[in-house]
Amino acid sequence: MAEYKCSICGLHYRSRELAEKCHGWCSTHDSCNLKIGEQSIEAGAGRRA
Ligand SMILES: [Zn+2]
Incomplete structure (x- = not known):
């Protein structure tokens, strides 16, 4: 992936x-856009490190 x-x-x-x-x-x-950042792999912790 x-x-x-x-x-x-x-x-x-x-x-x-x-x-x-x-x-x-x-x-x-x-600065970070939360709406974009929340779709990052980091924000989706648990799915895949
Ligand atoms: Zn960025």
Whole structure:
């Protein structure tokens, strides 16, 4: 399974689309978007480390 990482905040996502969304947000807002972050692999702890 591929993982996509936001190079700014370091969160991982299961889809490139989400990682790009996160990256786009992080690069312009300098903070985390909870709605995006909650879809990260880290936020889904328990599913897969
Ligand atoms: Zn990010």
